[in-house]
Amino acid sequence: MTEPSMLHVEEATKAFGGILALNRVSFxxxxxxxxxxxxxxxxxxxxLVNCITGFVKMTSGHIFFKGHDITSKPAHKIADMGVTRTFQIMRPYYSLPAYKNLVIPLFSPRAKRTGGWRGGGKLGDRNTVGIDILEEIGFERDSFVPYKMASTLPTGYLKRLELARCLALRPEIIICDEVFSGLSMSEIASMVPLIERLQMDGITLIMIEHRLRELFRVANRVMVLNFGQKLVEGTPQEVMADEKVKEAYFGSEEVEEVMTYA
Ligand SMILES: Nc1ncnc2c1ncn2[C@@H]1O[C@H](COP(=O)(O)OP(=O)(O)O)[C@@H](O)[C@H]1O
Ligand SMILES: [Mg+2]
Incomplete structure (x- = not known):
């Protein structure tokens, strides 16, 4: 029995000048x-992330969230509906302490409406809620990490902060644009259970990743893009076994590694 579609992407197409960055991608x-x-x-x-979340305007195509057409909606409206994203190039407020970065989304209309974070009505003191969220995703409160200036945080924490900014909105969907990139193997290993917990909390996720081994562990479906087009879609096993995928990734140690691993 298939679950209803949260997000329906139909022929998403984006041209930058003569370049077709995205060519009729549907999923x-x-x-x-x-x-x-x-x-x-x-x-x-x-x-594709930018098109879904309203950060760029598609050349053609349609996107529906729970049956609502969100194709031409501005980014803040889409986020307000619960479709959130992290940035590949992280975008914290560097001159604020980590927890203050969350105060801004925690004052958003959506956070107010949903009761934010864990839901349940009143949000209370945003500073405390911000620190709670950060602690939940691995900022050690006892070592005062949530209070550190964002500019002083290493990549691992900044990636988590990106996720925390989504969580502050009590999202339905989080689209993670390479949250593992730039992290050490042990940092990635500690992020995997976090992703699994978000899923258990009822959040639907899209994960864009280069680390195939970890991705294939958490993903139940995988889509492969190549030159702006959908190459294959299927279970991790189906995708790994696909000759077109091997060709697109020809020579990549990562694929060799994950193929052997599987
Ligand atoms: N704002 C932009 N202006 C012009 N070209 C862009 C812009 N954003 C992306 N592109 C081009 O679109 C293509 C896809 O880029 P991108 O979506 O960033 O790929 P990926 O995330 O898979 O690495 C690339 O050729 C890139 O140079
Ligand atoms: Mg990218």
Missing amino acids: DLRQGDILGIIGPNGSGKTT
């Missing part, structure tokens, strides 16, 4: 999915 995201999106650099992954 469905179902409630509870962790959909992995992989593809070589420049294959259109970030452009």
Whole structure:
């Protein structure tokens, strides 16, 4: 029995001048999915995220969230509906302490409406809620990490902060644009259970990743982009076994590694 579609993407197309960054990409995201999106650099992954979340205007195509057409909606409206994203190039307020970065989303209309974070009505003191969220995703409160200036935080924490900014909105969907990149193997290993917990909390996820081994562990479906087009979609096993995928990734140690591993 298939779950209803949370996100229905129909022929998403984006041209930058003469370059077709995204060429008629269609897919469905179902409630509870962790959909992995992989593809070589420049294959259109970030452009797809930007189109879904309203950060760029599509050239043609349609996007529906729970049956509502969100195709031409501005980014803040889409986030307000619960479709959130992290940025591949992290965008914290560097001159604020980490927890203050969350005060801004915690004052958003959506946070007010949903009771924010864990829901349940009143939000209370935003500073405390911000620190609670950060602690939940691995900022050690006892070592005062939530109070540190964002500018002084290492990449691992900044990636978590990106996720925390989504969580502050009590999202239905989080689209993670390479949250593992730039992290050490042990940092990635500690992020995997976090992603699994978000899924258990009822959040539907899209994960764009280069680290195939970890991605294939958490994703239940995988879509491969190549030159702006959908190359294949299927279970991690189906995708790994696909000759077109091996070809697109030819020579990539990562694929060799994950193929052997599987
Ligand atoms: N704002 C932009 N202006 C012009 N070209 C862009 C812009 N954003 C992306 N592109 C181009 O679109 C293609 C896809 O880029 P991107 O979506 O960032 O790929 P990926 O995230 O898969 O690495 C690339 O050729 C890139 O140079
Ligand atoms: Mg990208």
